[in-house]
Amino acid sequence: MSAARQQADVRSHRLDDADLARNFGDLHPPLGRSEALIAADPSYFCVDAPCTTACPTDIDIPGFIQKIRSDNLRGSAHTILGENIMGGMCARVCPTEVLCEEACVRNTHEEKPVAIGLLQRYATDPVFADGTQLFSRAPASGKKVAVVGGGPAGLSCAHRLAVLGHDVVVFNRDEKPGGLNEYGIAAYKTIDDFAQKEIAWILSIGGIELRNNQALGRDFTLEQLRDEYDAVFLGLGLATTNALGLDHEDLPGVNDAIEYIAEIRQTDELADLPVGRRVVVVGGGMTAIDIAVQSKRLGAETVDIVYRRGPQQMGASQYEQDLAQTSGVSIHHWASPIELLGDKHVDTVRFARTEFDGNGQLKTSGDEFELTADTVFKAIGQALDTHPLDGQGLNLEAGRIVVNDSGKTSLDDVWAGGDCVLGGDDLTVTAVQHGKLAAIDIDRQLREGE
Numbered sequence: 001m002s003a004a005r006q007q008a009d010v011r012s013h014r015l016d017d018a019d020l021a022r023n024f025g026d027l028h029p030p031l032g033r034s035e036a037l038i039a040a041d042p043s044y045f046c047v048d049a050p051c052t053t054a055c056p057t058d059i060d061i062p063g064f065i066q067k068i069r070s071d072n073l074r075g076s077a078h079t080i081l082g083e084n085i086m087g088g089m090c091a092r093v094c095p096t097e098v099l100c101e102e103a104c105v106r107n108t109h110e111e112k113p114v115a116i117g118l119l120q121r122y123a124t125d126p127v128f129a130d131g132t133q134l135f136s137r138a139p140a141s142g143k144k145v146a147v148v149g150g151g152p153a154g155l156s157c158a159h160r161l162a163v164l165g166h167d168v169v170v171f172n173r174d175e176k177p178g179g180l181n182e183y184g185i186a187a188y189k190t191i192d193d194f195a196q197k198e199i200a201w202i203l204s205i206g207g208i209e210l211r212n213n214q215a216l217g218r219d220f221t222l223e224q225l226r227d228e229y230d231a232v233f234l235g236l237g238l239a240t241t242n243a244l245g246l247d248h249e250d251l252p253g254v255n256d257a258i259e260y261i262a263e264i265r266q267t268d269e270l271a272d273l274p275v276g277r278r279v280v281v282v283g284g285g286m287t288a289i290d291i292a293v294q295s296k297r298l299g300a301e302t303v304d305i306v307y308r309r310g311p312q313q314m315g316a317s318q319y320e321q322d323l324a325q326t327s328g329v330s331i332h333h334w335a336s337p338i339e340l341l342g343d344k345h346v347d348t349v350r351f352a353r354t355e356f357d358g359n360g361q362l363k364t365s366g367d368e369f370e371l372t373a374d375t376v377f378k379a380i381g382q383a384l385d386t387h388p389l390d391g392q393g394l395n396l397e398a399g400r401i402v403v404n405d406s407g408k409t410s411l412d413d414v415w416a417g418g419d420c421v422l423g424g425d426d427l428t429v430t431a432v433q434h435g436k437l438a439a440i441d442i443d444r445q446l447r448e449g450e
């Protein structure tokens with residue numbers, strides 16, 4: 001154990017407002033018209049385009065780029081939003097480098113891929129700016145569907161159901177809708193309250209009643225919803241953060257990354273947030289990168305991410321890892337925390353170096369090292385809170401809800417999608433697709449039963 005304990009240095013106002021405004025500005029500023037036309041130019045308008053296949057929501061990418069080329073932005077937005085109602089948010093947050101842009105035929109050693117994400121934003125931004133309604137509702141079906149969760153999965157499902165003529169009530173635990181779009185995505189990816197602007201536009205279709213501060217398992221049960229509604233969709237996300245499983249995890253200064261990220265997203269004054277001088281982040285996914293980069297941009301002097309495996313195994317893409325490193329974050333691979341040290345506040349984390357054994361299992365190598373820290377962020381994944389689902393007859397596996405390809409659960413009138421289901425990849429765009437496919441299947445079943 002370290003002989004002399006370091007004084008914790010956690011304080012607000014590490015940077016002035018001008019620095020914070022610069023650090024939390026738009027990560028990828030939008031394209032103007034001439035930039036968009038130049039960006040659209042390299043598209044080959046491939047038939048059977050691999051980018052469309054790589055997009056989890058099947059957007060006709062050559063089709064929307066063609067419409068940008070002919071200055072038909074409304075038509076382009078219709079092509080995008082018809083498949084992906086959160087095409088605005090996805091344009092900002094999709095890891096395009098491992099989705100559509102990775103598959104682009106232009107993506108070679110010599111050439112860069114077409115900037116699909118930026119073009120998608122160029123085409124859709126005007127819709128949210130002026131509230132243009134692109135869709136209309138089918139005649140009323142007389143059916144009522146309950147959607148639990150107002151995140152990307154729930155809102156995508158609700159919108160498609162409303163378009164198909166059903167009435168929808170969205171029950172949402174949080175004070176505001178949007179799920180991680182509102183409380184989780186890094187602040188510099190979605191500036192100017194874009195999440196709420198997009199949701200206001202989504203709800204403007206009509207037929208969707210949003211009830212915030214309403215939690216399944218606290219304010220109502222699944223059984224009650226099944227009695228009252230013709231179908232139920234669960235888009236619960238992952239509500240609890242995994243623990244490190246170490247002694248002294250409740251020491252002041254040892255924090256849940258997701259909670260702090262939500263504070264960053266909700267504050268009106270970034271300068272007021274308390275920030276450690278030396279920040280250590282444990283984890284290797286998008287949350288780890290986001291808390292690390294945002295801590296650095298809030299003024300932390302040193303930020304170290306420590307991940308127990310190698311760069312190839314990290315959940316964060318290479319682009320995200322590069323973003324962390326160019327933002328001044330150090331990434332240490334092959335180490336796992338074994339002890340949190342400090343008297344009244346954490347001041348040191350002790351790590352054991354790790355390696356794969358002959359069977360590909362992770363083991364400690366015997367080497368150890370320490371990092372001093374005023375703040376330790378836990379970012380080692382989240383889990384579904386299964387309590388509200390106990391005893392309801394839902395099939396769960398590995399702590400998530402089991403669904404078929406259309407999102408249907410083991411119950412005939414209950415569907416689920418997004419992060420809470422088994423086999424997803426925990427991306428916004430995938431949650432949107434799950435919600436859409438479930439709505440289409442709910443509609444089919446409700447009409448077959450007529």
Ligand SMILES: Cc1cc2nc3c(=O)[nH]c(=O)nc-3n(C[C@H](O)[C@H](O)[C@H](O)COP(=O)(O)OP(=O)(O)OC[C@H]3O[C@@H](n4cnc5c(N)ncnc54)[C@H](O)[C@@H]3O)c2cc1C
Nearest residue numbers: 149151152153173174179180215216237418419426427428
């Ligand atoms: C820090 C962080 C950064 C991320 N960054 C990116 C990124 O850059 N790009 C990307 O593609 N993906 C990113 N993701 C993943 C992405 O945010 C999620 O995959 C996506 O939000 C999942 O949508 P969802 O609707 O399933 O769940 P959520 O967005 O979690 O929404 C769940 C909703 O359900 C509600 N809810 C929960 N429990 C109950 C209950 N009992 N009763 C009623 N309502 C309930 C909540 O209030 C919430 O509104 C990130 C995730 C995190 C944690």
Ligand code: SF4
Nearest residue numbers: 055090094099100117
């Ligand atoms: S939704 Fe995402 S993956 Fe699909 S085309 Fe748009 S940016 Fe690419």
